[in-house]
Amino acid sequence: MKTSRIWQMVPLLAPVQLLLLSVIVIPSVYVIWLSFHTSTFGQSASFVGWGNYVQVLTDPGFHSALWNTVVLVVVAVHLEMLIALGMALLFNSGLWFRRILFVAVLAPYAVSEVVGVAMWRFLFDPDVGPVSNLLAALHLPLLEWSYEPSHAMIMIAILTIWMHLPFTFVIIYAARLALPSDLYEAARIDGATPLQSFYRVTMPLLGPAILVALLFRYIFAFRLFSEVWLLTGGGPARTTEVVAVYLYQEAFTFSAFGPAAATAWIMVIVSMLLASGYIYLLRRQVRNAG
């Protein structure tokens, strides 16, 4: 068979591989290449070695963005897990109007992020927002998110929890539904109070699902972008910038493609570290359970 004919056949034999190559591998390699060069519009790239990485890692702006990201990840993801767990158990314990509530809980996932953010901006608008008005009427402190950085961070956390709660909730709820009811009957006969059933049966058995949900959410949350960008744009004065926003600013505001590419790779590496840590824990748990 002629070599040219083999080359004609390759696309038919390996569509998935080709797809991966074109949409993941080649861009990734290009970004690696870019991260070792200085590059901006109208100027040919020149090699700078680790320079971009050094620049990013020593930039106070990056430090603050990283700190903000870590705070948001830790606070939002764990709070979200607690809420999701509570709601899953509530749904499981036989709630009234369960179907309608289920739809309501899942709805944020069907709403476009832009629409969602616009909605929350309106609700919490310091001047005309219904929630702000309500808080004011109750003489409660307002969320001054448009100029008070800590309030803005709270607002971002609320928003990201609201947006991703359906994901966490569905994973935990599905895992809870999969637990056979006779285990709980056995526990009841064994003398367990509802609280003991929760700590000694539900929690250990939901462990793997909680771990998986947390892992995914850490990774998603680490890439947190649209909530921040659409709500505060990283402001006021870059105080609420997160890593992904920092990257975006570097690339498209300052046209510094080299540091932006380096930031992207730093994010990938952190995500992979998170993921591998959790996969390790997960495998250990599965081995223990098996």
Added chain:
Amino acid sequence: MAQLKLSGVKKDFGGVEVIKGVELDIEDGEFVVFVGPSGCGKSTLLRLIAGLEEISGGTLEIDGKVSNDVPSRDRGIAMVFQSYALYPHLTVAENMGFSLSLRKTPKAEIDKSVLQAATILKLEHLLDRKPSQLSGGQRQRVAIGRAIVREPSIFLFDEPLSNLDAALRMETRTEIAKLHRDLAATMIYVTHDQVEAMTLADKIVVLKGGVVQQVGAPMELYRNPCNAFVAGFIGSPRMNLLKVDVTSVEDGKVRLAQPGFEHLVVPSGRVSGPGKALLGVRPQALTLNPGPHQVSGTVTLVERMGPETVISIRQADGSPLLAVLPGDVELALDANVSFSFADTDVRLFPASDLEN
């Protein structure tokens, strides 16, 4: 050790009555078996006793104390589930000691109780395994072990053997019987298998459609079934119920119109007048020897087991009949055969017994 008294116990699920007023006394240390076809309410009745379902009407007394509202954990019961319901995240030892650890029993004491139960059930070498690493039979023993560790006064079993293969089922059955002898606890056992009921029970409770049909010792039910349902359910293979026409009832004796039964005089039982009735004949009561009362038909199946032969025939009216003959009997398919039986081996039931 405990005695139970159920008076007019009812259960309905959203308006559908599933247990329809059960009266039952269970003595201290008795082995009681609830038996009946699938869906008759056996499990529900057991779960009412366990406190896993709320009783809708009537009273449940345990040791003379009304216990309708006593929570499961205070009823002095332990239950073995059909699905075993072992905690998958705990080892065998932890599963067995779970109830004690909930009560904050010292570890040494838990270990001692667990080891004791494990020794009875020959589970010592499996104590560190997880349920997923056990065979079905081993899981079943762990479930029984978990019940033993609680030292309950009442053991409840819900079809504990139905997921085991035949050999293991027989072995475990023997073990449960031995356990009952050794522990002298009250045991209530649910099964749809009349063989388990016959071999294990001190007292059998036959249920159908949420109603108790008959309560009694196994041989009592076998010899004197109170209706055609119990007659058909107890005994293997099941009793033949021949459709007959009663011509007259006199002095508690009945005469039948059927050809072959002209000379048959049977106690009327619950049959009060002429009309349709069912004549119960156990397959083992039929013989090939000639006699005054005859049933005949063509052979449709011969099952030669060695010590006995099971013969299926089709009677002239198309209804099937089963005969069990001792020893090995050779019969050709489609051959015409006649069986006879003695007056004393038959029992008459109203035809209405098998309606609904």
